[in-house]
Amino acid sequence: MKFNETENLETKEHLMDKARKILFRCKRRLGLNSLGVGSHVDLPAAWTEAIYLAQCKGEIQEEALNMLCTSLDHAPLSCSHLATIIFIAESVLYRICCDASQKSYLYSSEIKLIKIGFLIFLRLFVYHLYGYLDGFEAQLIRLQPHLYALYFCDITYSKFPNIHSSLGFIQKTGEVICTPEKLSEAHSDPVAKKELNIPGTRYKLKPYKKRQEVSHLLWHCTVVWSCVQNQRPRLNEVLEHLLKHKEQLQKKFWLDSVLGLFILGDAAKINISCLKTLMKLGKDFISRCMSPQNQEEKKDSDSPWEWNLAFIYITILGDICLHATTSSLRKTAFMGYISCEDLSKYLELKNTKSAETVELRAANFLDLLKYFSSQISDNCCQMTWTVYYGLVYNLVKMNRELDGDESQDGLRNLFWKILQRIKVEEKDKRILNAIDIAEAELNNTINPFISSTIKAPRNPSFFRYTGRRLAYALSNLFLPPVSPSSLFIKRRKKEQKQMIYKIPKQYQMDKKVIHIILRKNFPEEIVQTYPDILTRTDVVLRTIVEKQWEKEQQIRLYEEEMQRNEEMKRKRKEELECYQAMMKRREEKIHKKTKPYELPGWNSPADSEFLICGSSSDDLRRENL
Template identity: 75%
Template sequence: MPITRVPVINRFGVISASYHEELLKRSSENITEVNIKKPRKPLLITKEFINKFNNTENPQDKKLLQDQATKMLFRCKRRLGLSSLGVGSHVDLPAAWTEAIYLAQCKGEIQEEALNMLCASLDHASLNCSHLTTLFFIAESVLYRICCDASQKSYLYSSEIKLTKIGFLTFLRLSVYHLYGNLEDFEEHLIRLQPYLYALCFCEITYCKYPNILSSVAFIQKTGEVICSPKRFPEAYVDPNTKQNLGFPGMRHKSKPYSKKQEVSHLLWHCIIVWSCVQSHRSQLNEVLEHLLMHKGQLQEKFWLDSILGLFILGDAAKLNTSCLKVFLNLGKFFISSCMSPQKQEENKDNDSSWEWIIAYMYTTILGDICLHATTSNLRKIAFMGFSDCEKLSEYLELKNTESTEPVELKTASFLDLLKYFSSQISDNYCQMTWTVYYGLVYNLVKMTRELYEDERQDGLRNLLWKTLQGIKDEEKDKRILSAMDIAEAELNDTINPFICSNVKAERNQTFFQYIGSRLAQALSKLFLPPVGPRSLLLKRYGKEQNQMKYQTPKQYQMEKKVIRIFFREKYPEKEIVHPYPDIVTCADLALRTIVEKQWEKDQQIRLQEEEILLAQEKKQKRKEELEHYRAMMKRREEKIHKTTKPYVLPWQTPSEESEAMASSSNDSRQEEVYSIGNT
């Protein structure tokens, strides 16, 4: 067997053996260092980066860090899917929300832009159980910033307003998950929220002059009490020597804060059905609206979380349908007029009525959203001016110029009517309900005017809002109302995006919660109404959504796979979708729905039969009256003329001719009867 020798090539040239070994040792060390020390991501948000960004003083380092933070913002914006309403293969909401919270710790323009992006994403993103961990992280971060940082400052900053908005949207979503029963496995997160919720009670005094912030803080506190079960809070531990609290409630004994699914009020349930009827164009919408008005008294109950959820859902339906808008205005008029009655105000002196102004303030916020984002101009006009003509604005301006002692009645709860009503009440009445709602109206009016800036499609509404706002600025003297204008203008002052070129039109900051009503309605309709499409994504916890692989399966294996997994981001033809078998609850809901529909059909048939019977009785009674009238007429003719012949029979006619004349007269009378019935 031949022996082959491999030639040895000395790549180092003619060198000594010791130097050769040293070079090999160095090369091996370099290889191991590369393998151990992995390259760090240049745009990774860390604690060191945030501290360096906030504390650096070198201009060159500031510029470099500003550029890096801007790139992080663009990446976060793409992951949030702001231009596609949170839908797309590039969207990763949990990671993007976490990045936005971290970037909000950077001072300056980066903080404002990150908070704006996070608020917009929480408004339009759909609900999914994979977001729960991130939502608890956002809630804890926001409460920490409010309790430990923002409320301790001597001045009000725009970041505080945005933080309270983010907290409001976060706890609004958590309340829906609470109704679903999805907070069962998050006991530790709920327990960690308890000390911040306890500390939030002491922040109400700081924000008592700002109802826009105080309403959000009150909602966060009330929702936190519900989802964290305040009845299980143990008493704070008190040191007998110093007599001081040594711990927050809920921290010494970790009791289970969550039990089971919760029930909702009839008002909220009917609002969900109304929204579903509007979306599916059901003919039973008017009947459901009538049933909804029967439960409008539940707005006055102290458990007001369901009332706010119902107003958001009904407000989203009012953007699409005139009947829903009428019912929405009717509910607002009933609640505000009942709260502003003298008898109710005397009762509120002894009782706690802090929740009433919160519902009224939320109503004005939702009404402002309808004025801007309704689908038709007619709906926007009705929401702002009511159902009367355009002379209402001139009447309102005349009322502001002339001092009248006559009380102003609340005709409809439209935006302009509420302005007219509360502007007349604030001069003599300084109760909390009066000035907070009027504060909210003026605050939202400024935001509406700024939202329509440079919008050529709505010149008429923009000019109308501007005239109304100028009239308030000229005549109003209350410092609290004037501060509402200043706060709204300061909040919307950063409308220009500093991270894009000046020749590109900048995106506007979100002024109202435009999409959260539809997101809440979609989630709650899947919970309380029978399923129409695929199974709800809220009933099962998913991780990060992954796209299906794009290769084709061989034909011999295609028949073996009977179940197709359906993801939220993918769309398949209907013939390929294999729906899972429904569970016992779904079957019971479907059976109950069929029973109710059959009962409605039976009631409708009985109603139609009764109407037919009444119509036949009316016709029979009418014929009887006509016959009696004819007999009386013939009797009077016989007494006067002394003839027994009929008026249409001549003396020389034969019996056959007489019968023909009678038949023709009867036909003429029938034609006259049909003509008279057609005219009626």
């Protein structure tokens, strides 16, 4: 690019100024201050600009990647974004395989780029569940070589579980969404190859299956989130049924489990029962993976999905420790129900580890830290050191994100003391490497979105809104609408968005319906019947018409009242003008200013009556004039 290759200072300053202007415009289009919602937001165009700006080296690259990562975290999911999402996926995979992985050192921009890839493929998997990838086979075929090349990057990133975990999710998601059996047909068909090389054409393969099988664990997590958001009374019953499906945290439903953990984690930020259920799931899964029987069975085989899922669970738990709605939720997620005496004993710095075996009491952050620190050794399994790596890595990020927040000084002080204990006691280079990488990743404290004169908050290091966006999208897919009014509002918002972001005809697709299997095992109280869409729409329309009629009736009554008041004022004004004109004519004729029934010099009422009665008709007629 001209920006990276130029050596002239004047040209470089001109291009830098132009790039900064594009960054500010891109920030407004992304809606970073409004969570990606607003009439000024144009996400596809802004994402495209950001991914292009990310090719500029230096400060512009860091700022563009920060903006793109933040936007993908909180932006809502929409079908109109799908073409741009696939384009970004191809760009990110190309950068990872052909540029980032070939460098001799690990850069912060490289970590951010892989984070963006994780968020992109997380959205692609949701679109796959919706059935929206039907018709995008040509774009998915272009992803296949890059996905294949990712397997050669495993050795490069095997020492960094924070990156390796994201790459594992991208690889597994790519295997699912690219559907190798369908893509192989396109590769073997010469007509397909010819049409795929023609720009502007799309090869039509067999459509996606309308019925996608998902795990009951993911379905129950979505129901739990819906119950928390809508304050349903059956929450405890749904949580009990969720725990019955904890065995589905397995390789077959690995991707569904990742979505379920994100959704349940978002509900755990609000409700303590959901947090306890999440920790029970985590404890049961880690205990099964770390059991001696399981370790013996998996000794010769590689099971990366286990530690990947545990790593994602730790990341979600760290997000809850920072962003839960109440302090009790944050405290429970981090240290459980530990007493102050036990905590003070743990915080005492010691140079030797305790010889006593540590049991996993709960799956809160501190208990996991105690458990895996006691299990770490040179010959430990990959699950042990990668999860311990993730705990230390997320602890550094949690400590850094609370820097400058006076309201969280107590929690940050606790994080700092635990980190000091780890730095003193831990001798494993892999774990100490986690501290260095986390500090290097969070070293950039400049916020590119606001003025430099304002104290800039640090860029978020956790996916704070991802679980909420996934839960909202999947609840619309799996569950019926809550009320007719919400249905009408959602449909109206969808129509407005379609007016703002016009989709080409070739990208317009109908929503596919997903059927959940084995629902007969659920109680009848949970699955309730709802009126059909025509009945709900009629109720909404009737309510709107009645409200509009009442409003028009009030306006009509007010206008009639105002018209009557104006008519009365007009009549009074005419009577006054008529009376003044009569008095003026009388004064001109008789040269008197008295009223018609008054005569000068007559003070007695009897005299007045005599005069009036004795006067002739001509005199009376004259007086009236």
